[in-house]
Amino acid sequence: MTTPHASSVSARSRSISTGHLPGWAPWAILLGSMAISAAVFGVALNGGDTADFNIAGTLFVGMVIYIVLIVVVSAIAETRRHATDRLMTALISTAFVIACLPLISLLWTVVSNGIARMDAEFFSFSMRNIIGEGGGAVHAIWGTLIITGLAALISVPIGLMTSIYLIEYGNGNRLSKSITFFVDVMTGIPSIVAGLFIYSVFALLLGPGVRMGIMGALALSVLMIPVVVRGSEEMLRIVPNELREASYALGVPKWLTIVKVVLPTAIAGITTSIMLAIARVIGETAPLLLTAGFVQNLQVNPFESSNGQMMTLPVFVYNEFMYPSASSPGASLERAWAAALTLLLIVMVLNLLARLISKLFAPKTSGR
Numbered sequence: 001m002t003t004p005h006a007s008s009v010s011a012r013s014r015s016i017s018t019g020h021l022p023g024w025a026p027w028a029i030l031l032g033s034m035a036i037s038a039a040v041f042g043v044a045l046n047g048g049d050t051a052d053f054n055i056a057g058t059l060f061v062g063m064v065i066y067i068v069l070i071v072v073v074s075a076i077a078e079t080r081r082h083a084t085d086r087l088m089t090a091l092i093s094t095a096f097v098i099a100c101l102p103l104i105s106l107l108w109t110v111v112s113n114g115i116a117r118m119d120a121e122f123f124s125f126s127m128r129n130i131i132g133e134g135g136g137a138v139h140a141i142w143g144t145l146i147i148t149g150l151a152a153l154i155s156v157p158i159g160l161m162t163s164i165y166l167i168e169y170g171n172g173n174r175l176s177k178s179i180t181f182f183v184d185v186m187t188g189i190p191s192i193v194a195g196l197f198i199y200s201v202f203a204l205l206l207g208p209g210v211r212m213g214i215m216g217a218l219a220l221s222v223l224m225i226p227v228v229v230r231g232s233e234e235m236l237r238i239v240p241n242e243l244r245e246a247s248y249a250l251g252v253p254k255w256l257t258i259v260k261v262v263l264p265t266a267i268a269g270i271t272t273s274i275m276l277a278i279a280r281v282i283g284e285t286a287p288l289l290l291t292a293g294f295v296q297n298l299q300v301n302p303f304e305s306s307n308g309q310m311m312t313l314p315v316f317v318y319n320e321f322m323y324p325s326a327s328s329p330g331a332s333l334e335r336a337w338a339a340a341l342t343l344l345l346i347v348m349v350l351n352l353l354a355r356l357i358s359k360l361f362a363p364k365t366s367g368r
Helices: 004-017 024-045 055-077 080-117 120-124 138-169 174-187 191-206 213-237 241-249 254-281 286-291 313-322 329-361
Strands: none
Touching: 024 055, 055 080, 080 329, 120 138, 138 174, 138 213, 138 254, 138 313, 138 329, 174 213, 191 213, 191 286, 213 254, 213 286, 241 254, 254 329, 286 313, 313 329
16 A cells, blocks of 8 residues: 555656656746855855845846756656747746846835835925935925826826827828827937926026926926827727727717727726826936926925925935935935835836726726
């Protein structure tokens, strides 16, 4: 009578002997490869600070070792066709890991350096009369939310209505082709050019040297509009024409068909394109330096022309990194990292809200 352990071992051996690796084998090889890579980098560290351990290099070298081992083991235990299949799978997995390495490294760096100053003082105080340690970024947070919100309020209606015209009314005429061409050109405009354009317009109207929050919002809207137009246009284009024709057959006018049928069908993609546009501009620094300026106290009125400068999180990070406090440069760097982490959290919250909105307003199907 065989024991359960013996039967398990025999099943594994039969799996290998019949030309097929068991399901646990690739994972075991992957873990072993990562362990070998970690040991190599640990020896190279030579007793140094563990904070200097190269995580990205460990993952990359571990994936390279995994590719070699899985191909060799598969070629021995399986057929050449299985080995080729596992090689392609390993290469695709390695490409995925390499693509994720910069993101993981960025998140780890920002979180590890910025979490130290994520306290109540940072979110409740500005930098007014602060020279060394202490202070916060509440003025920059409010400035970012106000300016980005105004930019979205300007850009989303213009971009969405432009895309509706191109898809529903343009029909490939000369005007729609011209709009598409200029939108494509605007997509590649450097951000500093948008800031210079808005600054020049307001300098002609109100005089040189003027800086206001609304100027920053307009500069960001110049960058947002083409992104919203192109993203919304593609989402509206993939809405089936059968839905439009069914609505027209019921006698529904075109404008109501767009509002009640076309837009709800594409709302998820449109929301995603809007969020991509916001993420595109929320971290811009150069145009905001020219148009909104920077100030150390809280300013919530974007239309104030006299002393109307507004601080934003990207400009706050730039200012703290480039011009640290002479008495306490470490405190300036901590504030800069904390502001960068705050900016990441704001983008994450906005993405979660966008997903919630698209889920709530998307058309319901029988499968839900």
